[in-house]
Amino acid sequence: xxxxxxxxxxxxTIVDARGTACPGPLxxxxxxxxxxxxxxxxxxxxxxxxxxxxxxxxxxxxTHEFLGIVEEDSYTxxxxxxx
Amino acid sequence: MGTELxxxxxxxxxxxxxxxxxxxxxxxxxxxxxxxxxxxxxxxIATGAAAFDMKVKLFFTFWAISALRDPAKTGKGKNFxxxxxxxxxxxxxxxxxxxxxxxxxxxxxxxKGIMKKHKVASIEEMLKTAGELGIEINICEMSMNLxxxxxxxxxxxxxxxxxxxxTFLTDAAESKIQLFI
Numbered sequence: 001x002x003x004x005x006x007x008x009x010x011x012x013t014i015v016d017a018r019g020t021a022c023p024g025p026l027x028x029x030x031x032x033x034x035x036x037x038x039x040x041x042x043x044x045x046x047x048x049x050x051x052x053x054x055x056x057x058x059x060x061x062x063t064h065e066f067l068g069i070v071e072e073d074s075y076t077x078x079x080x081x082x083x
Numbered sequence: 084m085g086t087e088l089x090x091x092x093x094x095x096x097x098x099x100x101x102x103x104x105x106x107x108x109x110x111x112x113x114x115x116x117x118x119x120x121x122x123x124x125x126x127x128i129a130t131g132a133a134a135f136d137m138k139v140k141l142f143f144t145f146w147a148i149s150a151l152r153d154p155a156k157t158g159k160g161k162n163f164x165x166x167x168x169x170x171x172x173x174x175x176x177x178x179x180x181x182x183x184x185x186x187x188x189x190x191x192x193x194x195k196g197i198m199k200k201h202k203v204a205s206i207e208e209m210l211k212t213a214g215e216l217g218i219e220i221n222i223c224e225m226s227m228n229l230x231x232x233x234x235x236x237x238x239x240x241x242x243x244x245x246x247x248x249x250t251f252l253t254d255a256a257e258s259k260i261q262l263f264i
Contacts, residue, residue, distance in 0.1 A: 020204075021204075
């Protein structure tokens with residue numbers, strides 16, 4: 001999805017993992033994904049550079065659909081759709 | 084001819100079933116080192132694997148068992164040597180030292196400061212998370228006996244059992260990933 005499209009998305013849940021280091025954002029995502037329904041959209045805020053590589057790999061393994069990222073000034077927003 | 088082919092198919096089916104049962108989406112790890120940095124690495128890999136919905140089994144042996152001691156608890160009925168061991172080995176994860184650059188404790192204190200600044204979870208926090216994620220901790224009975232550690236002086240952890248090498252081998256044999264740290 002393009003950045004413009006992603007910016008318009010209204011996420012069902014937002015996980016704010018800013019400030020935590022590996023594996024913080026991954027564990028936060030794992031915890032929060034259990035609280036939403038299949039097909040719903042989750043957004044992760046992370047200031048950890050590695051998360052951008054890790055979350056797509058996690059989505060691939062867990063069969064969630066990774067939608068893309070939006071870069072903000074001091075953090076990244078990562079979007080995914082639950083399988 | 085027909086039966087020969089049938090036999091071959093039956094044989095293949097058996098092999099496929101063995102492969103299917105052979106490996107689970109599971110991580111088995113021997114945690115041997117009692118160094119703070121190595122235990123931290125082990126816990127990061129373990130909790131990460133749990134986030135991938137893998138079953139995680141940690142086999143704590145030798146020096147690593149010190150990390151599971153509860154500083155507030157004491158074991159009863161120890162002989163002189165066991166008491167000496169208890170005194171000389173780190174009493175719990177906050178007392179562990181770095182494998183390099185410990186510099187009489189200065190390096191370890193410094194790295195803990197840096198970890199806090201970078202919001203890296205401490206080993207105590209990682210152990211708590213591991214428990215919540217259902218990660219199993221198995222402690223080697225033989226090492227515990229050697230060092231005179233008692234079950235009652237270990238931390239409160241939801242999935243902790245005392246076991247032997249057979250448990251590790253059984254777990255490792257059916258795991259996709261096996262590690263030794």
